[in-house]
Amino acid sequence: NAGVTQTPKFRVLKTGQSMTLLCAQDMNHEYMYWYRQDPGMGLRLIHYSVGEGTTAKGEVPDGYNVSRLKKQNFLLGLESAAPSQTSVYFCASSYSMVAGGLSPDTQYFGPGTRLTVL
Amino acid sequence: GQNIDQPTEMTATEGAIVQINCTYQTSGFNGLFWYQQHAGEAPTFLSYNVLDGLEEKGRFSSFLSRSKGYSYLLLKELQMKDSASYLCAVIFGNEKLTFGTGTRLTIIP
Numbered sequence: 320n321a322g323v324t325q326t327p328k329f330r331v332l333k334t335g336q337s338m339t340l341l342c343a344q345d346m347n348h349e350y351m352y353w354y355r356q357d358p359g360m361g362l363r364l365i366h367y368s369v370g371e372g373t374t375a376k377g378e379v380p381d382g383y384n385v386s387r388l389k390k391q392n393f394l395l396g397l398e399s400a401a402p403s404q405t406s407v408y409f410c411a412s413s414y415s416m417v418a419g420g421l422s423p424d425t426q427y428f429g430p431g432t433r434l435t436v437l
Numbered sequence: 438g439q440n441i442d443q444p445t446e447m448t449a450t451e452g453a454i455v456q457i458n459c460t461y462q463t464s465g466f467n468g469l470f471w472y473q474q475h476a477g478e479a480p481t482f483l484s485y486n487v488l489d490g491l492e493e494k495g496r497f498s499s500f501l502s503r504s505k506g507y508s509y510l511l512l513k514e515l516q517m518k519d520s521a522s523y524l525c526a527v528i529f530g531n532e533k534l535t536f537g538t539g540t541r542l543t544i545i546p
Contacts, residue, residue: 323479352533361441362480362524362536377533409479416533425470426534428479 321345323429325410331435332400340395340432342410350413351393352377352426353385355406362409368393369416400436408432441537443525448543449515456509457540459525463506470534471499471510472524480524483510512542520544 323344332338342351352367364377368387382404384396393412397404411426441461449455459469468487472480484492486501486508498511510523525537 359445359538361538362526364533367533425482425485428481430479431477 323410323412323427325408325429325432327432328430329433331437332397333437334401336400336436337396337398338400338434339397340408340410340434342393342395342412342429343391344393344410344412344427344429345391346412346414346427347390348412348414348427349390350416350424351387352411352413353383353393353395354409354411355379355404356409356431357406365395365408400434402436404434405436406434408434441525441527441535443523443537443540445538446541446543448545449512451515451517451544451546453515454511454513455515455542456511457523457525457542459508459510459537461506461508461525461527461537462529463503465529466503466506466527467530468528469499469501469508470524470526470528471508472526474522474524474539476521483523515544517544517546 326341353365354362356362363379366385368374371390374385386394409431410429413424413426415424443459471483474480484499491500496513501508522539522541524539526534
């Protein structure tokens with residue numbers, strides 16, 4: 320049981336290049352999330368998915384696209400990378416929506432992808 | 438937005454006790470998580486509070502006061518491996534998690 324995995328671990332891009340980050344989970348989770356983490360900013364939600372074939376915008380979606388063609392995979396795409404997208408990207412998954420109350424469902428995070436855009 | 442405030446950095450001595458505070462806007466509060474994140478690694482779940490009071494889990498405890506919009510994470514018998522960032526995250530309404538900026542804790546011998 321690998322949990323949540325991300326590829327690649329590191330990447331350097333030039334401005335204007337495109338790339339796709341892959342997230343995979345083997346826990347049969349319905350919900351998947353993409354965050355970015357920047358110094359002094361905390362984790363910010365980019366996009367999320369509530370199930371296969373669905374996606375939704377988070378707090379900072381501009382410049383990114385996502386797809387969830389298979390339940391276990393969640394892809395994050397950068398069509399034209401910009402230096403402002405230099406960040407550490409984390410994927411997470413959960414069985415249900417983290418909706419609070421007495422029994423929320425915690426998120427499980429992948430190891431992260433460190434992206435530098437020159 | 439829903440502001441979540443926690444100190445940026447803290448230092449504590451091995452074997453001692455440290456308390457990391459988190460304050461948040463009370464409107465729409467629906468639960469609070471604490472995560473631990475070692476440098477270069479993923480966040481991992483530590484605790485969850487939705488009712489007032491103290492939740493104890495080994496050396497770690499988390500406290501919540503909903504009326505004051507206040508939580509703290511208490512770490513006892515500090516070990517060098519506790520050097521990490523500690524993230525406070527709040528659920529507002531029926532929405533996703535909102536994370537604070539994290540507190541970087543350094544343990545010194």
